Amino acid sequence: MNETSPRTPSNAPAPRAAQxxxxxxxxxxxxxxxxxxYRGEDTxxxxxxxxxxxxxxxLVVVIPESEAQVAAVLAACHALNVPVVARGAGTGLSxxxxxxxxGVSLSLAKFNSIVKVDPVARTAVVQCGxxxxxISEAAAPYGLYYAPDPSSQIACTIGGNVAENSGGVHCLxxxxxxxxxxxxxxxxxxxxxxxxxxxxxxxxxxxxxxxVVGSEGMLAVIMEVTVRxxxxxxxxxxxxxxxxxxxxxxxxxxxxxxxGIIPAGLELMDKRMTxxxxxxxxxxxxxxAAAILLCESDGTAAEVDxxxxxxxxxxNANGATRIAISRDEQQRLQFWSGRKxxxxxxxxxxxxxxxxxxxxxxxxxxxxxxxxxxxxxxxALRCVNVFHAGDGNLHPLILFDANDxxxxxxCELFGADILETSIKLGGTVTGEHGVGVEKLNSMCxxxxxAERAQMMAVKSAFDPAGLLNPGKVIPSLQRCAEYGKxxxxxxxxxxxxxxxx
Amino acid sequence: MSVGAALQRLRDxxxxxxxxxxxxxxxxxxxKRFYGNVPRGEPLDVCELAGITSYEPTELVVxxxxxxxxxxxxxxxxxxxxxxxxxxxxxGAAGTVGGMVAAGLxxxxxxxxxxxxxxxxGVTMLNGMGERLxxxxxxxxxxxxxxxSRVIAGSLGILGVICEVSLKVMPVLPxxxxxxxxxxxxxxxxxxxxLAGESFPMNASAWHRGLLYLRLAGAKAAVGRAIxxxxxxxxxxxxxxxxxxxxxxxxxxxxxxxxVQLERGxxxxxxxxxxSAPPIVLPGEQFIEWGGGQRWWRSAAPASQIRxxxxxxxxxxxxxxxxxxxxxxxxxxxxxxxxxxxRLKQSFDPAGIFNPGxxxxxx
Numbered sequence: 001m002n003e004t005s006p007r008t009p010s011n012a013p014a015p016r017a018a019q020x021x022x023x024x025x026x027x028x029x030x031x032x033x034x035x036x037x038y039r040g041e042d043t044x045x046x047x048x049x050x051x052x053x054x055x056x057x058x059l060v061v062v063i064p065e066s067e068a069q070v071a072a073v074l075a076a077c078h079a080l081n082v083p084v085v086a087r088g089a090g091t092g093l094s095x096x097x098x099x100x101x102x103g104v105s106l107s108l109a110k111f112n113s114i115v116k117v118d119p120v121a122r123t124a125v126v127q128c129g130x131x132x133x134x135i136s137e138a139a140a141p142y143g144l145y146y147a148p149d150p151s152s153q154i155a156c157t158i159g160g161n162v163a164e165n166s167g168g169v170h171c172l173x174x175x176x177x178x179x180x181x182x183x184x185x186x187x188x189x190x191x192x193x194x195x196x197x198x199x200x201x202x203x204x205x206x207x208x209x210x211x212v213v214g215s216e217g218m219l220a221v222i223m224e225v226t227v228r229x230x231x232x233x234x235x236x237x238x239x240x241x242x243x244x245x246x247x248x249x250x251x252x253x254x255x256x257x258x259x260g261i262i263p264a265g266l267e268l269m270d271k272r273m274t275x276x277x278x279x280x281x282x283x284x285x286x287x288x289a290a291a292i293l294l295c296e297s298d299g300t301a302a303e304v305d306x307x308x309x310x311x312x313x314x315x316n317a318n319g320a321t322r323i324a325i326s327r328d329e330q331q332r333l334q335f336w337s338g339r340k341x342x343x344x345x346x347x348x349x350x351x352x353x354x355x356x357x358x359x360x361x362x363x364x365x366x367x368x369x370x371x372x373x374x375x376x377x378x379x380a381l382r383c384v385n386v387f388h389a390g391d392g393n394l395h396p397l398i399l400f401d402a403n404d405x406x407x408x409x410x411c412e413l414f415g416a417d418i419l420e421t422s423i424k425l426g427g428t429v430t431g432e433h434g435v436g437v438e439k440l441n442s443m444c445x446x447x448x449x450a451e452r453a454q455m456m457a458v459k460s461a462f463d464p465a466g467l468l469n470p471g472k473v474i475p476s477l478q479r480c481a482e483y484g485k486x487x488x489x490x491x492x493x494x495x496x497x498x499x500x501x
Numbered sequence: 502m503s504v505g506a507a508l509q510r511l512r513d514x515x516x517x518x519x520x521x522x523x524x525x526x527x528x529x530x531x532x533k534r535f536y537g538n539v540p541r542g543e544p545l546d547v548c549e550l551a552g553i554t555s556y557e558p559t560e561l562v563v564x565x566x567x568x569x570x571x572x573x574x575x576x577x578x579x580x581x582x583x584x585x586x587x588x589x590x591x592x593g594a595a596g597t598v599g600g601m602v603a604a605g606l607x608x609x610x611x612x613x614x615x616x617x618x619x620x621x622x623g624v625t626m627l628n629g630m631g632e633r634l635x636x637x638x639x640x641x642x643x644x645x646x647x648x649x650s651r652v653i654a655g656s657l658g659i660l661g662v663i664c665e666v667s668l669k670v671m672p673v674l675p676x677x678x679x680x681x682x683x684x685x686x687x688x689x690x691x692x693x694x695x696l697a698g699e700s701f702p703m704n705a706s707a708w709h710r711g712l713l714y715l716r717l718a719g720a721k722a723a724v725g726r727a728i729x730x731x732x733x734x735x736x737x738x739x740x741x742x743x744x745x746x747x748x749x750x751x752x753x754x755x756x757x758x759x760x761v762q763l764e765r766g767x768x769x770x771x772x773x774x775x776x777s778a779p780p781i782v783l784p785g786e787q788f789i790e791w792g793g794g795q796r797w798w799r800s801a802a803p804a805s806q807i808r809x810x811x812x813x814x815x816x817x818x819x820x821x822x823x824x825x826x827x828x829x830x831x832x833x834x835x836x837x838x839x840x841x842x843x844r845l846k847q848s849f850d851p852a853g854i855f856n857p858g859x860x861x862x863x864x
Contacts, residue, residue, distance in 0.1 A: 118777070119698060120694050120777045122694075122697060122698050142698070143698070143699075164644065171641075172641070175619065178648070179619050192837050193837065194838065195835075195838075198773075198815075198816065198817075199775040199815055200773040200774045200816035200817065201612065201616065201773045201776075201794040202605075202655075202773050203773075203817065204817045204831045204832035204834060205831065205839075205842055205860065205861070206652055206655070206659075206845065207605070207618055207655050207656075208652065208838075210618060210648045210651035210652060211647050211648060211649070211651075213648070214644045214647070231697075233700060254559040257559050257561060258558055258559040260582055260583075260672030260673070260675070262671070299700060299723065300726070302722035302723050302726055303719065303720040305722070306720045306721065306722050359640040359642045359643055361557070361562075361640060362559065362560055363559060363560060391641040391642050392640055392642070393641075426638070426640075427638070428638050428642075428643040428644075428645045430644050431640070431644065432642055432644060434644050435644070435645060435646065439645070442645075443645060443646060446645055446646075447645075447646060448634070448635075450630075450633075450634055451634045451636065451646075452646075454628060454632070454634055454849070455647050455649065457848035457849075458845065458848060459647075460844065461844035461847070462844075
């Protein structure tokens with residue numbers, strides 16, 4: 001993958017040093033010295049998010065403590081024409097919070113208060129730096145919870161969830177972040193207060209909330225979020241079903257949906273993933289199965305019983321070779337433990353792995369798995385598969401060794417091949433992790449030049465100066481032209497060490 | 502006419518209008534012209550773009566050309582036991598899917614099923630440069646680029662011509678029953694807030710003239726138990742279905758304002774407020790929906806009084822039916838938001854040809 005620039009500000013060219021001292025002196029009028037970091041050793045912890053293959057030291061990091069400071073930082077950066085990259089917990093998987101070499105990384109870590117939990121309105125008002133799981137913990141005394149549960153929920157913040165429109169294993173039934181956020185409040189790139197959405201069912205004018213949610217910090221800086229809380233289901237039970245072929249598991253997924261059942265979660269793991277997860281957590285998975293499905297039902301006891309019974313009939317009719325139903329909460333969590341630890345379990349199989357995140361129509365799951373199997377041979381790399389099968393969201397994990405440049409190169413090609421195959425099958429290059437910097441090239445394939453130009457124009461409508469997280473999500477025409485050319489040249493990247501933004 | 506030819510004709514019209522700066526009124530079945538500010542411009546009819554492009558019940562997705570009658574889509578879905586769960590209103594048999602998305606309106610199930618925009622997965626549109634653009638797609642989870650398709654929902658056609666939409670559909674719930682309980686407004690609102698915080702299979706609610714109506718839907722056993730627990734009088738299924746449809750389509754007597762009443766200055770207002778907002782006191786008569794989140798008023802009170810009542814409750818007010826819409830249909834935006842609106846409009850439609858003024862005079 002591309003190192004975007006050397007990590008050595010000490011010998012950086014003079015314009016950078018001059019710009020740095022200009023920006024620092026301007027910010028010093030707003031923030032105490034302890035809230036401004038600019039020496040390399042201080043800013044190094046901010047050089048990447050969870051996509052560690054991409055690193056870039058920011059010009060400056062600021063850690064404001066009040067909204068007035070955030071507004072002033074934005075206004076100052078706007079006056080100096082300096083890019084601003086907002087940052088939460090840094091758990092993003094697509095490089096959305098990758099710093100800008102000439103920009104300010106705006107850490108929002110200090111905004112971690114729960115402002116209000118309103119059990120009557122079933123809402124919580126929280127600052128952007130509140131962790132996802134902390135919302136559900138605060139709501140628990142009222143029998144309520146916040147439904148979206150990305151796997152990083154113990155660490156990731158609601159501000160980051162809003163930026164990425166994060167999902168999780170339960171979004172088949174309960175929706176993504178967008179469907180569970182009522183209102184966000186923050187600042188424009190100029191530092192002007194702005195609000196999108198409402199605690200009322202809708203707002204006057206265009207519904208801008210869906211643009212802001214999932215915009216990866218490019219349209220506004222979000223300071224406060226009102227989320228919808230749901231009554232915690234009285235009961236949840238999970239079915240674990242084994243299948244002799246991946247095709248039959250894929251067909252069973254479609255059949256469950258066709259039967260009018262919307263499970264709370266419907267997840268698929270292939271044989272190799274199952275073996276790795278079992279080795280890691282000892283969840284009791286069926287190691288003989290070609291694929292296993294986890295199908296969860298939640299609601300009142302009566303609802304759950306009724307749905308579980310219907311689902312088992314469908315799974316049996318579609319060739320399940322073994323079925324187990326969680327008998328209690330402990331066993332249900334045990335069933336899920338392997339799925340939730342799929343990534344670390346893969347980490348034990350290989351020095352590095354690259355997690356893909358495309359979505360395809362459910363009916364193409366089996367075909368996609370077969371194609372990925374063929375790609376393993378083509379690129380001489382292994383790949384294990386976990387899917388949010390219910391909504392067709394794939395997470396193939398390509399195993400490789402980042403210290404081997406050729407493996408790294410083949411891994412990138414493998415990943416791009418999966419994404420482009422997903423587009424061909426009628427899908428999309430990212431289901432929930434975002435485009436960030438990682439999938440910029442794939443955006444060239446998924447969208448036409450006119451569509452990308454319109455998206456750029458949308459950004460300009462919110463941020464005319466183009467200062468919020470520039471260079472992410474929407475690739476430039478020039479970049480896409482270069483990527484198109486590279487494709488023609490037998491799919492081998494030239495000069496992989498060069499920055500390509 | 503083929504889809505390609507119909508699209509080409511629309512595109513040619515858009516380019517001519519752009520070059521001559523001619524306002525266009527985008528039209529489907531013309532069943533919602535009463536909604537929004539008064540339409541103006543040369544008609545641009547999208548009805549030639551009709552038909553269901555694809556329907557995959559196991560994918561829970563239907564892709565439909567914009568001029569397709571909504572009734573046709575709903576009947577195709579019903580054959581496979583599926584539906585549009587936000588219950589779009591029908592203000593006439595000719596209403597189209599494009600008009601439904603452009604208006605962004607939803608029926609009684611909105612509070613429980615979610616708004617129309619949550620079910621929009623993708624949109625193909627023509628912008629003001631005549632460019633054919635597709636945003637979103639046919640899959641449930643998609644965060645590639647900005648979610649432009651969902652901004653089109655409820656945009657009243659000011660950003661472009663909707664050509665085709667992909668919608669998420671859901672299974673029809675196995676059981677559906679309606680209860681009616683006598684209750685005053687304050688108690689009804691409290692009860693609705695309480696039930697929404699419990700595992701109660703509520704699907705729709707309405708309060709009018711001291712009666713609270715609850716529609717329960719879900720698994721048979723769950724609905725059966727909830728009916729027993731909630732008490733009240735059950736309404737016979739056919740009568741209940743007809744009653745909810747009348748609410749949805751504004752055929753219930755509450756919504757029927759005669760020309761005489763309109764001429765006397767009586768108006769129909771829609772107040773969208775947080776559902777936990779206390780009772781709103783205004784002259785006139787009220788009809789509450791969406792668990793307390795949508796409060797209709799028939800009132801002759803001045804617009805400023807109604808709008809400030811809505812604002813105090815944390816929401817906004819829309820003038821839905823009136824003889825005179827000069828006070829403005831939609832609540833005014835704050836300057837920061839209006840600036841973004843203006844630049845968005847400019848970016849999609851630089852010549853300002855699409856439905857000018859329908860949402861706000863400035864757009």
